[in-house]
Amino acid sequence: MKVAIIGAGAAGCFCAVTLKQMNPSIEVTVFERAVRPMAKLSITGGGRCNLTNTFLNISHLQQAYPRGWRLMQRLFRRFSPEDTCRWWEREGVELVTQEDQCIFPRSQDAGQVVRTLSRLMHESGVKLITGSHITELPQGYDAFVITTGGSPRLSPLILSLPEATTASFTVSPVPSLFALNIDDASLQSLMGITIDDVRVSIAGTKFQAEGTLLITHFGMSGPVILRLSSYAARHLHELQYKVTLSINWMQGENEDAVRASLQNYLQSNRLIANHHPQHLTERHWMMLLHRANIPETCRWDKVNRKELNRLVSILTADTYVVTGRRTHKTEFVTCGGVALQSVHPDTLALRALPNVYLAGEVLDIDGITGGFNLQAAWTTGWIVAQSISQRAAEPLS
Ligand SMILES: Cc1cc2nc3c(=O)[nH]c(=O)nc-3n(C[C@H](O)[C@H](O)[C@H](O)COP(=O)(O)OP(=O)(O)OC[C@H]3O[C@@H](n4cnc5c(N)ncnc54)[C@H](O)[C@@H]3O)c2cc1C
Numbered sequence: 355m356k357v358a359i360i361g362a363g364a365a366g367c368f369c370a371v372t373l374k375q376m377n378p379s380i381e382v383t384v385f386e387r388a389v390r391p392m393a394k395l396s397i398t399g400g401g402r403c404n405l406t407n408t409f410l411n412i413s414h415l416q417q418a419y420p421r422g423w424r425l426m427q428r429l430f431r432r433f434s435p436e437d438t439c440r441w442w443e444r445e446g447v448e449l450v451t452q453e454d455q456c457i458f459p460r461s462q463d464a465g466q467v468v469r470t471l472s473r474l475m476h477e478s479g480v481k482l483i484t485g486s487h488i489t490e491l492p493q494g495y496d497a498f499v500i501t502t503g504g505s506p507r508l509s510p511l512i513l514s515l516p517e518a519t520t521a522s523f524t525v526s527p528v529p530s531l532f533a534l535n536i537d538d539a540s541l542q543s544l545m546g547i548t549i550d551d552v553r554v555s556i557a558g559t560k561f562q563a564e565g566t567l568l569i570t571h572f573g574m575s576g577p578v579i580l581r582l583s584s585y586a587a588r589h590l591h592e593l594q595y596k597v598t599l600s601i602n603w604m605q606g607e608n609e610d611a612v613r614a615s616l617q618n619y620l621q622s623n624r625l626i627a628n629h630h631p632q633h634l635t636e637r638h639w640m641m642l643l644h645r646a647n648i649p650e651t652c653r654w655d656k657v658n659r660k661e662l663n664r665l666v667s668i669l670t671a672d673t674y675v676v677t678g679r680r681t682h683k684t685e686f687v688t689c690g691g692v693a694l695q696s697v698h699p700d701t702l703a704l705r706a707l708p709n710v711y712l713a714g715e716v717l718d719i720d721g722i723t724g725g726f727n728l729q730a731a732w733t734t735g736w737i738v739a740q741s742i743s744q745r746a747a748e749p750l751s
Pocket residue numbers: 360361362363364365366385386387388391392393394395397398399400403404405406486487488489501502503504509511684685686687713714715716724725726727728729731
């Protein structure tokens with residue numbers, strides 16, 4: 355059996371290697387348009403490669419995979435994050451788990467992950483053809499695996515498939531995992547600071563995320579913003595990234611709870627500048643007072659009703675106008691791609707073309723940051739390898 359894999363990224367190379375491990379007699383050729391394989395994999399996780407996650411902080415898979423969680427749940431029964439860790443450790447890549455449950459190579463080197471896959475491809479006889487941009491399925495193969503990754507536009511290869519004319523075959527690709535541009539002078543005093551336990555939502559919608567916020571020179575970033583950008587990827591795209599963010603600085607407490615917790619402060623005659631909720635830093639508190647238009651020299655027992663209302667509102671629903679999305683230097687994945695109903699959920703073969711399989715980000719599966727996107731590439735790559743190897747073992751009819 356001859357198999358052509360198109361795209362030598364994480365999913366394509368992992369699929370090639372595991373397919374050879376399952377059935378060494380299958381001839382595997384990987385086509386890659388770039389001059390070298392796995393260029394993106396080598397820069398993942400800031401060059402450290404966050405290759406998976408323990409999922410211990412994920413109570414429902416939809417939190418990790420806003421798109422594709424049902425399919426991932428099904429596929430994890432066959433190749434789980436634990437299987438992934440065992441696979442890499444067996445191949446000599448020792449792993450470490452960070453406190454935030456992200457898993458990296460102990461070497462902290464994405465290069466080790468790339469070199470391991472390259473060596474295994476070479477040793478098992480996978481043929482790699484680089485500098486080869488495939489625009490339609492090549493001739494002379496029995497099965498094809500499309501692992502061309504995410505892209506802001508559907509590739510000519512996908513569009514060359516006969517089904518591509520069907521509206522439901524693909525879901526239009528839009529970006530996910532990006533920082534937000536916010537032009538607000540009051541943020542300048544906090545530039546470079548990270549703030550934990552922040553709840554960020556998009557005003558007027560149900561989209562919200564919790565976590566650490568990073569204030570930057572252009573606006574806001576950090577895990578909480580990347581997560582929100584993932585949950586709301588399509589909504590943000592539709593509104594051309596012009597939305598209002600609402601920020602709760604009080605660890606998600608609502609107005610009533612915050613009002614109640616400020617009662618003690620209101621009875622003291624201490625300077626408002628020096629006496630504030632403990633989890634807020636002095637610099638942050640000053641900025642919030644400024645936004646609430648309360649002088650730093652004011653004493654708590656002199657805060658009037660209007661000032662208190664403004665302060666509670668700033669603490670629980672502080673609003674910022676987003677002017678656009680940051681287009682570089684953040685992790686970036688594609689929301690959208692080949693629709694999941696176009697593939698068979700057990701084999702990942704196209705329903706209409708059963709010898710064409712898909713794996714990785716080309717599918718309409720994408721996750722938040724934390725190793726979830728690579729995990730999707732490993733799992734879908736492995737599932738396709740198993741589907742093909744089982745098919746090769748079937749007697750010819
Ligand atoms: C900067 C950055 C950092 C990231 N860090 C992490 C991280 O730490 N952890 C994590 O889980 N995820 C991370 N991600 C996301 C993760 O890298 C991707 O989700 C993952 O690489 C997808 O794997 P893939 O094989 O589907 O696609 P890719 O890795 O993008 O590979 C697709 C390959 O196909 C080739 N190709 C495309 N079209 C054709 C064609 N027509 N013919 C031939 N070849 C073609 C491309 O050149 C490419 O080599 C990061 C993403 C970015 C951009």
